[in-house]
Amino acid sequence: MAVASxxxxxxxxxxxxSRQSRGRLVAEPVSPTRTEFHRDRDRIVHATAFRRLKHKTQVFVAPEGDHYRTRLTHTIEVAQIARSLARALGLxxxxxETLALAHDLGHTPFGHTGEDALDEVMRPYGGFDHNAxxxxxxxxxxxxxxxxxxLNLCWESLEGLVKHNGPLLEPDGQPIPKYRERGIPVAILEYDALNPLDLGSHASAEAQAAAIADDIAYDAADIDDGLRAGLFALDDLxxxxxxxxxFLEQIRDLYPALDKAREINELTRRVITRLVEDVITEATRAIAEVQPETVDDIRGCGRxxxxxxxxxxxxDRGxxxxxxxxxxxxARVIPVRREAAMVVKDLFKAFFDHPVAMPPLWSADIADLDEARRARRVADFIAGMTDRYALDEHRRLFDRTPDLR
Structure with missing residues (x-):
């Protein structure tokens, strides 16, 4: 029985x-039931790295409660907002959604603290960048x-993953300020040499929607989690x-006897709605001003x-x-972040000095690698760890492991 197109x-x-995609690095037969971007979305959802996001923390390291965000719950929230923006803008x-689901795959255990620590120890070998x-x-x-x-994703998915925050190169070919001192991450340059991603242009409107959705989700989630953790009060905000x-004044006028938990929910709901509606209005205005006729017009419009x-x-800045x-x-977060950074640095030194302490999949043939590639192998292993696994490995290798609570 034939499958309908x-x-x-x-x-x-x-x-x-997707019918005009620049394709995949390795050619594959077209699916009769899914678009190429649909297939990419599904591949992200089934990836091992995606499942690990469940046990990687966002801001709070090893949270005691079940209601704080993890990388996975944050990612799902970003995907929901990105789809809403895409639908409203005809994207x-x-x-x-693919780009929203994939945007945090490269994050280390312990949130940005882990990334900063891994970047520090990897400085002699090109550093560490979660986007790369x-x-x-x-x-x-x-x-x-x-x-x-x-995962052999489409060119558009890879482009959006690398450039969702904008071009990596200035018009004169120099790296943007973020990469001016240390250069564009080697992983991006290596792949770009194999399959050019046009690093000097903007990404698609879909990638831009995923990027701004990340900002919106971060604002609302960190307000919510910070309030629930008691780090600040509603009136402080x-x-x-x-x-x-x-928004608070509006909520209290409408619901003067509302309990704190619902008050927090009402605030974060209004924050998300206001930001999403603003993006739709502003993007609609900007698109009408530029009048792009193709996706390449979006990439080349310069903003x-x-x-x-x-x-x-x-x-948003405020x-x-x-x-x-x-x-x-x-004051409650800084000591925990300091100890989390110590865990990452300890693990890197232990595995770099004694690679056989890593599982066979990671330690195989490592003796044949030069120092920089050995360091990158260790960084890949640590970056893929969940918070829990990183702490378990630290306990296995060291006499004292912090509680991180």
């Missing part, structure tokens, strides 16, 4: 169309298919961030089109400044 929903002319929802690590995972480290390493204060308005951009001071640098 997939129905392609109508898209805006500037959207990414390919599957590609937007995500690319390594989907192009090399996942081993699920007989015909290739990685309201006084520091005028928009949040206006990000799916973003906040200036007013909400100021709010909320991030507040969270930096009251969550990420809170």
């Amino acid at each position: 997939y129905f392609y929903p109508p898209l805006a002319p500037y959207a990414s169309d 390919d929802e599957d590609l937007a 690590q995500s690319l390594r995972i989907v192009t090399r480290l996942e081993r699920r298919y007989a015909g290739f390493d990685g 309201g006084h520091a961030v005028p928009l949040a204060g206006a 990000t089109l799916v973003q906040f308005s200036e007013q909400i951009r100021d709010y 909320i991030k400044d507040f969270l930096f001071a009251n969550v990420y640098r809170h």
Whole structure:
């Protein structure tokens, strides 16, 4: 019995169309039931690295409660917002969701603390960048298919993964300021040499939607988690961030006897709604101004089109400044982050000095590698760890392991 061809929903002319994809590095037969971007989304969901996100923390290391975000729950929230933006703007929802689901695959255990620690010990060998690590995972480290390493994603998915925050090169070919001093991560340059990703252009509107969805989810989630952890009070936030204060006043006028948990939910719900609606309005305005007729017009227009308005951009900066001071640098959080960094550095030194302490899959043929590639192998192993596994390995190798609570 023949399988019916997939129905392609109508898209805006500037959207990414999977039928016009630049393809996969290793050619594969076309699916009769899924678009190419749909297949990419499914491959991310079934990846080992995606499952590990369940036990990688977001801000709170080894949280005692079950209601704080992990990398997985954050990723699901980003994907939901990215799909909403894509639908409103006439974009390919599957590609937007693929990029949202894949954007944190390269994160280490213990959130940004783990990344900073791994970057520090990897400085002599090119450093560590979670975005570059995500690319390594989907192009090399996942081993699920007989015909290739990685997931063999479409060009558009790889481009969006690398450039969702914008170009990596200036018009004159120099690295953007973020990479000016240390250079673009080697993993990105190596893959770009094999399959050029046009590092000097913007990514698709779908990638831009996934990037701004990450910002929105971060703001709302860290407010929610910080409040539930008791790191700051609702009124502290309201006084520091005028928009949040206006929402609180509105909520208390409507529901004067509301309990704290529901008050928090009402606030975060309003934050997400306001930010999403602002992005849709601003992106619609910017797209009408540029009048792109193809996805390449989006890439070549010289600026990000799916973003906040200036007013909400100021709010976003305000909320991030507040969270930096009251969550990420809170007196209760800093000692835990310091000990988490110590765990990562201890593990790196132990495995670098004694590679046979790693499982056979990781230690095999490592004696044949030069120092830089041996370090990268160790970094790949540590970056893939969940928080729990990293602590278990530390206990196995060291006499004292911090509790991280």
